[in-house]
Amino acid sequence: MSEIAAPRSSTRSRSLKGGGRNRSGQTNFELYSWLFMRLSGLALVVLVLGHLFVNLMLGGGITALDFAFVAGKWANPLWQVWDLLMLWLAMLHGTNGMRTIINDYAEKDQTRFWLKSLLITASIVIVVLGTLVIFTFDPCLDPSSTLSVCK
Amino acid sequence: MPSKPVGTLYRGHEGMWSWVAHRITGVGIFFFLLVHVLDTALVRVSPEAYNEVIGTYKNPIVGLMEVGLVGAILFHAFNGIRLILVDFWAKGPRNQRKLMIGVGVVWIVLFVPFVIRHLMHVFGGE
Numbered sequence: 314m315s316e317i318a319a320p321r322s323s324t325r326s327r328s329l330k331g332g333g334r335n336r337s338g339q340t341n342f343e344l345y346s347w348l349f350m351r352l353s354g355l356a357l358v359v360l361v362l363g364h365l366f367v368n369l370m371l372g373g374g375i376t377a378l379d380f381a382f383v384a385g386k387w388a389n390p391l392w393q394v395w396d397l398l399m400l401w402l403a404m405l406h407g408t409n410g411m412r413t414i415i416n417d418y419a420e421k422d423q424t425r426f427w428l429k430s431l432l433i434t435a436s437i438v439i440v441v442l443g444t445l446v447i448f449t450f451d452p453c454l455d456p457s458s459t460l461s462v463c464k
Numbered sequence: 465m466p467s468k469p470v471g472t473l474y475r476g477h478e479g480m481w482s483w484v485a486h487r488i489t490g491v492g493i494f495f496f497l498l499v500h501v502l503d504t505a506l507v508r509v510s511p512e513a514y515n516e517v518i519g520t521y522k523n524p525i526v527g528l529m530e531v532g533l534v535g536a537i538l539f540h541a542f543n544g545i546r547l548i549l550v551d552f553w554a555k556g557p558r559n560q561r562k563l564m565i566g567v568g569v570v571w572i573v574l575f576v577p578f579v580i581r582h583l584m585h586v587f588g589g590e
C-alpha cells in the first residue's frame with residue numbers, strides 16, 4: 314500500500330518541537346493554524362449550535378428576540394462568557410479560513426497583500442466592537458426593564 | 465492490495481464536492497457573522513434601534529434565509545467533525561464513505577425538526 318501524504322501536511326512543518334523554527338528555518342505557523350482550525354471547530358460546534366438552539370428553538374424562537382431578550386440573557390455571566398468565547402473563536406477561525414482561501418485564489422503578491430489587509434482590518438474592528446458591546450451593555454437603557462438591577 | 469487508494473483526503477467525487485461545500489458555507493457564515501455583530505451592536509445605541517432592525521428581520525423572506533443559514537452551519541459543523549476524524553482517528557481515512565454518510569444522516573436528523581419548528585415561528589402559530 315503506498316502512503317500518500319495528506320494535503321497541507323508538508324514534512325517541513327510536522328514537528329511541534331524545534332523552538333519556534335524547525336530545521337529548514339521556517340516557523341510552525343501553518344501547523345499551529347491547522348491545529349487551531351480543528352480545536353476551535355470542536356468548541357464552535359457546542360457554542361454555535363447551543364446559541365442557535367437557545368435563540369431559535371426555545372420559547373417563542375425568532376419571534377421572541379428583542380432588546381429585553383438580550384438584556385435577560387446578558388444578565389447571566391454564563392451567556393456573557395459564552396458569547397465572548399463564540400465571538401473570538403468564530404472570528405479567529407473564520408478569519409484564518411478566509412486567509413487560506415485568499416492564499417489559494419489570489420495569485421499576485423499585491424492582491425494578496427491588500428485582500429489580507431482588508432480582512433485583518435475588518436476582523437479586528439468586529440472583534441473589538443463585539444467585545445465592547447458585551448462588556449458595556451446597559452440593560453437599563455430600556456425604561457420598562459423589569460430586571461432588578463434597573464429598579 | 466486495496467482496490468482503492470486510501471490516505472488521501474480530497475480525491476474527486478464526494479470528497480471534492482464536500483470540500484467545495486465546506487469552503488462556500490465557511491465563507492457564507494463568515495460574512496453573516498460580520499453583519500450579525502454589527503446589528504447586535506445596536507443594543508448599545510438604543511433599545512428602539514435594536515428592536516426596529518430586528519423587527520425588519522421578522523418576515524418570511526428573512527425567515528427562509530435563516531433556514532438556509534442554519535442548514536449551512538449544520539453542514540459545515542458536521543463535515544468539519546468528519547475532517548477532524550479523518551485527520552486524527554487512525555481508522556478515519558479507511559471509513560471515509562461511512563463518515564460521509566454519517567454527516568448526511570446527522571444533518572437531516574437535526575435540520576428537519578429545526579425547519580419545522582422555525583417555520584412555525586416564522587409563519588405565525590407557536
Ligand code: HEM
Nearest residue numbers: 361368378383386396399400403443444446447497504530
Ligand atoms: C439566525 C440565526 C441567529 C440569530 C437569530 C442570532 C441571534 C442573536 C442574538 C439575539 C444575540 C444577542 C445575545 C444573545 O442572544 O446571546 C446574538 C449574539 C451573538 N451571536 Fe447570534 N444569532 C444567530 C446566529 C449566529 C451564528 C451562526 C453565529 C456564529 C457564527 C452567531 C454569533 C453570535 C455572537 C458572536 C454574538 C455576540 C455578539 C457581540 O459580541 O456583540 N450568531 N445572536
Ligand code: HEM
Nearest residue numbers: 350354357358403407410411413487490491493494541544
Ligand atoms: C460549527 C463548528 C465548526 C466546525 C466543526 C468547523 C470546522 C472547520 C475545519 C475542520 C476547517 C478546516 C478545513 C481544512 O483545513 O481543510 C474549517 C475551515 C473553515 N471554516 Fe469552519 N468550522 C466551524 C465553524 C465555522 C464558523 C462559525 C465559520 C465562520 C465564521 C467558519 C468558517 C470557516 C472557513 C472560512 C474555513 C476555510 C475553508 C477552506 O479553507 O476551504 N467555520 N472549519
